[in-house]
Amino acid sequence: NLILIVGTQPIDDDQLPKTLLLYSPKKEWFYLPFMSGDSILEYLNYQINADRLFLNIHEDMIEEELAKISKDLLEITSGYPLHMIYSCEFLSLNGEPLSTWKIKELPPCDSTNIENYYKTLWQSLNYKQRDILHLCSEFSFIWPRNAFPLILGDNGNEPSLKAVLHLLYQGKSGVRPFHESLIVFVRKQDKHNDRISFLADRVCIWLNEQAPEYLKESWLWLAQLKGGNSKPLRDGISRDWVIQRLSEGYNEITVEVGGLIYI
Numbered sequence: 706n707l708i709l710i711v712g713t714q715p716i717d718d719d720q721l722p723k724t725l726l727l728y729s730p731k732k733e734w735f736y737l738p739f740m741s742g743d744s745i746l747e748y749l750n751y752q753i754n755a756d757r758l759f760l761n762i763h764e765d766m767i768e769e770e771l772a773k774i775s776k777d778l779l780e781i782t783s784g785y786p787l788h789m790i791y792s793c794e795f796l797s798l799n800g801e802p803l804s805t806w807k808i809k810e811l812p813p814c815d816s817t818n819i820e821n822y823y824k825t826l827w828q829s830l831n832y833k834q835r836d837i838l839h840l841c842s843e844f845s846f847i848w849p850r851n852a853f854p855l856i857l858g859d860n861g862n863e864p865s866l867k868a869v870l871h872l873l874y875q876g877k878s879g880v881r882p883f884h885e886s887l888i889v890f891v892r893k894q895d896k897h898n899d900r901i902s903f904l905a906d907r908v909c910i911w912l913n914e915q916a917p918e919y920l921k922e923s924w925l926w927l928a929q930l931k932g933g934n935s936k937p938l939r940d941g942i943s944r945d946w947v948i949q950r951l952s953e954g955y956n957e958i959t960v961e962v963g964g965l966i967y968i
Contacts, residue, residue: 714819714886739784746775749803752793761802770805777808787819787884794871823890826872833857833865838872838882839900840908842891844928846920847879855915856907905932922950 711725718726740748749771752758762770782788792811801807812825827835837853853866866880872887873880882888891897905928912925926938 740779740782740786740789741784742775742779745778745782745784745789746771748789748793749775749778752797753803757797758793758803760804770803773805774803774808777805781808781811781813785819787886788822790883791822791871798867798870819884819886820890823887827890827894830868831865834868836900836904837865837869838887838891839894839897840904841873841880841882842888843897843901843931844908844924845881846924847876847881849879849917852879852911852916856904856911901931902933905929908932 711729713721718731749758753760760767760770778789778792782792792808795811796803796807812822812829830838836857840853840856841848850866857865870880872883874883908928909925909932912921912928916924926941929935929937
C-alpha cells in the first residue's frame with residue numbers, strides 16, 4: 706500500500722537506475738506540462754505578496770503590467786520552471802522592480818534544455834565568478850558566504866558571489882547549488898579540473914584555519930587529496946578516528962571514504 710513518486714528532468718537511460726526502468730518504463734511515464742502564462746502570473750503574484758518582487762508603478766496599472774510581464778517571461782523561458790525560478794531570483798537579489806524592459810534583458814533559454822541558459826550566463830562571468838561555481842560544484846558542502854572572498858581574494862567583499870547567487874540555494878549556514886543540473890554543467894567545463902587543482906591549496910588553508918570545525922573535520926583531507934596529496938588521508942584514518950567521528954554525530958556518509966580506506 707505504498708506509492709513511490711519519482712520526479713526527474715529529461716535524462717538518458719544510462720543515467721537512471723535499471724530497476725526503475727524495469728518496473729516503470731519511460732513509455733508509462735507522465736510528463737508534466739511547462740508553465741503557462743496564467744501559471745507564471747500566479748507565481749509572480751505569490752512572489753510579490755511575499756515581498757520578494759515588486760513593481761514601481763501606480764496601483765491602477767499593476768494588473769495590466771503584470772499581464773505583460775508574464776507574457777514576456779513566457780517568451781524568454783518557454784515556460785521552463787527552472788529558468789523561471791532563476792530569472793525571478795536574479796531580479797529579487799538585485800533589488801530591481803519588475804518591468805517588461807528588465808525582463809527582456811534577462812538571459813534567454815533557447816530551448817527547454819537548461820544547459821543553454823548556463824552556457825549564455827557562463828560567457829558573461831569573470832574567472833572569480835566561475836571559480837565560485839567550480840568550488841560549489843566540486844565540494845558538496847554548504848559554503849559559508851565569507852569563504853569565497855577569503856579563498857579568491859575579494860578583499861572581504863562579495864562582488865563575485867552576487868553575480869551567481871541566483872543560481873544557488875541560500876540558507877543560514879551558507880550557499881550551495883540550487884539544482885543538480887548546474888553541478889553537471891560546471892563539471893563538464895574543460896577547465897574545471899584545472900581550476901580545482903589550482904584552488905585546492907587555498908581551500909585547504911581556509912578549511913584548516915578559518916572554516917567551521919565540522920567542515921574542517923569532514924573535508925580537509927579530501928581537499929588535500931583533490932590537490933594531489935593523499936598522505937594526510939592515508940595516515941590520518943584509523944578505526945578510532947571513524948568511531949570518534951560517528952560518536953560526535955557526523956553523518957556516516959562523511960566518514961565513508963575514510964572508513965573504506967581504513968578497511
